[in-house]
Amino acid sequence: MDAPRGGASDLPVTAPFANRRALGALLACAVATACGGGGSAAPSVQPQDPAIASATIGPEGGDVVFADGPHAGIGLSIPAGALTAATPIVLRAEAPSDAILGLFPVFRVEPRGLPLLAPASLIVRAAPQLAQAGGGLSATCLLQPRAADAWQPLATTVVDSGARTVAASTTWLGDFAALNASLHRLFTQPFALLDPATPTRAETIAGGDAVFAAGSVALTVGRGSLASFWNSPAAANVIVLPGLFGSPVDYLGSADLVAALPASVQNVVVLSYPSGRGVAATANALYDLIAARRQEGFGCAIVGHSMGGLVGRYLVEQSHTDALRAGWQAGASTLAGVVAQLVLLGVPNAGCDIGEQLVATMVATSPAAERPKVQAALDLSYRSDAITARMNALYVDNATRYHVVYGDLGGGDGVVTVASALALPLGPGESATAFPAFHDGLHTLAGVNGVAAHVGALLQAP
Numbered sequence: 001m002d003a004p005r006g007g008a009s010d011l012p013v014t015a016p017f018a019n020r021r022a023l024g025a026l027l028a029c030a031v032a033t034a035c036g037g038g039g040s041a042a043p044s045v046q047p048q049d050p051a052i053a054s055a056t057i058g059p060e061g062g063d064v065v066f067a068d069g070p071h072a073g074i075g076l077s078i079p080a081g082a083l084t085a086a087t088p089i090v091l092r093a094e095a096p097s098d099a100i101l102g103l104f105p106v107f108r109v110e111p112r113g114l115p116l117l118a119p120a121s122l123i124v125r126a127a128p129q130l131a132q133a134g135g136g137l138s139a140t141c142l143l144q145p146r147a148a149d150a151w152q153p154l155a156t157t158v159v160d161s162g163a164r165t166v167a168a169s170t171t172w173l174g175d176f177a178a179l180n181a182s183l184h185r186l187f188t189q190p191f192a193l194l195d196p197a198t199p200t201r202a203e204t205i206a207g208g209d210a211v212f213a214a215g216s217v218a219l220t221v222g223r224g225s226l227a228s229f230w231n232s233p234a235a236a237n238v239i240v241l242p243g244l245f246g247s248p249v250d251y252l253g254s255a256d257l258v259a260a261l262p263a264s265v266q267n268v269v270v271l272s273y274p275s276g277r278g279v280a281a282t283a284n285a286l287y288d289l290i291a292a293r294r295q296e297g298f299g300c301a302i303v304g305h306s307m308g309g310l311v312g313r314y315l316v317e318q319s320h321t322d323a324l325r326a327g328w329q330a331g332a333s334t335l336a337g338v339v340a341q342l343v344l345l346g347v348p349n350a351g352c353d354i355g356e357q358l359v360a361t362m363v364a365t366s367p368a369a370e371r372p373k374v375q376a377a378l379d380l381s382y383r384s385d386a387i388t389a390r391m392n393a394l395y396v397d398n399a400t401r402y403h404v405v406y407g408d409l410g411g412g413d414g415v416v417t418v419a420s421a422l423a424l425p426l427g428p429g430e431s432a433t434a435f436p437a438f439h440d441g442l443h444t445l446a447g448v449n450g451v452a453a454h455v456g457a458l459l460q461a462p
Contacts, residue, residue, distance in 0.1 A: 107125075121167065126178035141166045153212060154170055181210045195226040200218070201214060202249050221252065240257070242273075257442075279311050280387065306439065344402060349404075349423040351382040354415065355380025363377050
């Protein structure tokens with residue numbers, strides 16, 4: 001893993017969407033060619049299942065590793081003193097995950113959640129999709145000790161591009177996966193409205209920066225505090241919703257929209273979420289969070305960038321009636337009006353090419369049962385049954401005022417076409433405004449290209 005940054009000022013904004021978009025093309029190429037007793041006792045591979053290895057390891061230490069077969073070389077070396085008693089250790093090379101798409105293997109060491117008194121050495125294999133064009137491997141090892149725990153990067157990671165393996169040290173047993181920053185944002189990024197008054201933890205891992213609950217870098221993301229946010233009216237509150245592959249660490253620049261909004265917006269909070277789960281799942285989780293935390297008189301505006309704007313739309317338009325929402329009850333009230341204004345910043349209201357790329361790579365090569373993990377691909381596609389088409393067909397003007405802000409450099413912003421941005425029906429008092437800006441520049445350069453001033457005026461309008 002890259003060396004941890006020294007502080008918030010050293011953590012740069014991650015690569016623009018145009019670069020992250022290359023992940024789709026990379027996956028398209030890669031997927032097309034990939035096949036969908038004693039403590040020191042020698043490891044034993046159970047012949048009935050080549051994806052399982054086991055050994056009983058005690059205080060003197062020992063190894064559990066695959067000696068041959070498709071997983072040869074993968075395993076764990078536990079040093080002397082790491083365990084206090086003889087413990088059966090089981091290594092599963094093809095463990096199921098409720099978060100990570102099966103294209104990217106998860107290696108499980110049981111018993112999960114068992115702490116070690118000394119660091120063990122671990123080797124896992126990365127998916128072929130993480131091999132770069134020049135032959136290098138962009139990956140780091142992430143750990144989830146127990147099913148309810150957040151994923152976290154391991155502090156020492158050594159990458160062997162030739163063997164396509166990632167080595168790390170760990171003081172916990174659990175699930176391990178070789179991922180990069182984009183895939184973390186897609187699958188394992190934590191869901192939370194970040195409190196500007198509390199340092200957000202982040203880490204630089206393979207391919208960029210990302211939010212991790214146990215990250216080594218402390219950042220201030222947003223403005224104000226959640227304590228004030230939940231008790232303040234709409235004029236004082238803004239929620240920022242990043243898009244596909246987005247992260248709150250993308251919103252740190254001095255020219256970014258978050259920094260450039262007018263001072264009258266006292267609380268600016270940014271949502272962290274695993275964007276692969278898609279529009280409805282994210283919107284419903286945010287609805288339940290708002291319903292549980294808001295106080296009398298609470299209100300807010302939402303600025304949604306790219307797919308984040310679709311999340312904002314679903315939150316206002318459909319979450320209260322969605323029976324799949326975890327907190328659903330008959331007669332739940334809409335958040336239309338509670339969300340006074342919804343600013344749609346470069347939003348693909350009729351789909352975009354990145355959705356089509358991900359459908360061709362991740363969705364088409366995954367079992368149907370796994371598709372909720374990459375629902376975002378279907379949501380952003382041009383399909384007639386995509387969530388955008390359904391929302392547009394069912395749209396009825398509501399108490400939230402919508403404002404479309406889009407980039408036009410000759411038909412679009414490089415990611416979202418003008419036609420897609422303008423596919424949403426607008427009602428009285430709502431607006432659509434073009435800027436000569438690239439997709440990510442709509443927020444990263446908002447302080448210098450006029451977007452922030454325009455959005456600020458919209459938020460302050462009666």
